[in-house]
Amino acid sequence: MSELVLILIGTVLVNNFVLAKFLGLCPLLGASQRIETALGMSLATCFVLTLAAVFSYLIDTYLLQPLELGYLRILSFILVIAAAVQFSEFMLRRTQPVLHQALGVYLPLITTNCAVLGVALLNSRQSDNLVQALAYGLGAGLGFGLVMLLFAGLRERLEQADVPAPFQGAAIALATAGLMSMAFLGFAGLSRG
Amino acid sequence: MIAAVLVVGSLTAIIGVALSLAAARLPADRDTLTRRIDALLPQTQCGQCGYAGCRPYAEAIANGDAAINQCAPGGDLTIRAVAELLGQTPRPLNPVYGEHRGPLVATIDEAACIGCLRCLEVCPVDAILGAPRHLHTVLNDLCTGCELCIAPCPVDCISLETRAGHA
Known part of the structure; x- marks a missing residue:
């Protein structure tokens, strides 16, 4: 149990996928203009991440490794991720049409979110059992959501700020992300190693 | 080689079947329903039904917020078509919303x-x-x-x- 908590805290804060591993930066910059969209995006990504982590772990352990088909890992993981994204896409379209419209192209683009494939691939290397794989996926999703919401909040505040002309737009967003990443470095002290 | 083809093929097939099953099980796509109701309305955009135009009225019908007999310009023809689409019994036009004049x-x-x-x-x-x-x-x-x-x-x-x- 304590091991699961460690995995969760580790992936959310210490080895945060966005700010420590720099995976999944495109939705971080693309869908963080407003807190509501950022929240929807984080929930969708978290859902996809957890689902993809579990299913890719199952496929890897019970199908690819026994058959010695390790070279098919990326192909089959992308298949699983695409299916999970498709599933969450039509779930959202039918239950939250407004949010679906607000997320627009970034929802199907979760498929190419490197964090999702990253979690699936890292899982096959580090996780010993299904529960760990699940915790790893969930932690990565929660970490992504946390950073997304913090970043969207910062950007909403920045809208009001008097940003110098050369820094406006993407430049200030990237500078903000860099500063957040440095702040998250402080969590590195939490880990044992 | 054959194992690889079989694995990828069966994975694809299983995912495809699972997704289409899930699509059939989930509640009907409200967006498509709205569009199909909207296509049956006369597109006068007159607002006599109490909504800003035909599309908002179609949305209200799809959400179950509005009755199907509020469209005066469409008259019985429209009401019958919408009733058929939704599986409801056609009702005469509600006179509160005007009368049908062709x-x-x-x-x-x-x-x-x-x-x-x-x-x-x-x-x-x-x-x-x-x-x-x-x-x-x-x-x-x-x-x-x-x-x-x-x-x-x-x-x-x-x-x-x-x-x-x-x-």
């Missing part, structure tokens, strides 16, 4: 028109052509007969007539 077209009495532009502003389909202090005219092909231009006219020079060929 396909109408607005006509401007060009001798009386003073060119005030007020009817241009309210026309939801931009079917009235005019300029300040020049007489206006109605583009018959675009006019939906929504009656919205009648009330703003200060000289009452607009009248609705049954569309030719629909007597």
Whole structure:
């Protein structure tokens, strides 16, 4: 149990996928203009991440490794991720049409979110059992959501700020992300190693 | 080699079947339903049903917020078509929302028109052509007969007539 908590805290804060591993930066910059969209995006990504982590772990352990088909890992993981994204896409379209419209192209683009494939691939290397794989996926999703919401909040505040002309737009967003990443470095002290 | 092809093939097949099953199980796509109801409405954009236009009314029907018998320009024909789509029993038009008068077209009495532009502003389909202090005219092909231009006219020079060929 304590091991699961460690995995969760580790992936959310210490080895945060966005700010420590720099995976999944495109939705971080693309869908963080407003807190509501950022929240929807984080929930969708978290859902996809957890689902993809579990299913890719199952496929890897019970199908690819026994058959010695390790070279098919990326192909089959992308298949699983695409299916999970498709599933969450039509779930959202039918239950939250407004949010679906607000997320627009970034929802199907979760498929190419490197964090999702990253979690699936890292899982096959580090996780010993299904529960760990699940915790790893969930932690990565929660970490992504946390950073997304913090970043969207910062950007909403920045809208009001008097940003110098050369820094406006993407430049200030990237500078903000860099500063957040440095702040998250402080969590590195939490880990044992 | 064969194992690889089999694994990827069966994975794809399983995922495809699972996704289509999930799609069939989930509640009906409200967006498509709205679009299908909207396609049956007369597109007069008149607002007589109490909604801003045909699409908002279609949304309200799809959400179950509005009855299907509120469209006066569409009349019984529209009500029957929507009832068939939704599997409801057709009801007569609710007289609160006006009466059905068949396909109408607005006509401007060009001798009386003073060119005030007020009817241009309210026309939801931009079917009235005019300029300040020049007489206006109605583009018959675009006019939906929504009656919205009648009330703003200060000289009452607009009248609705049954569309030719629909007597």
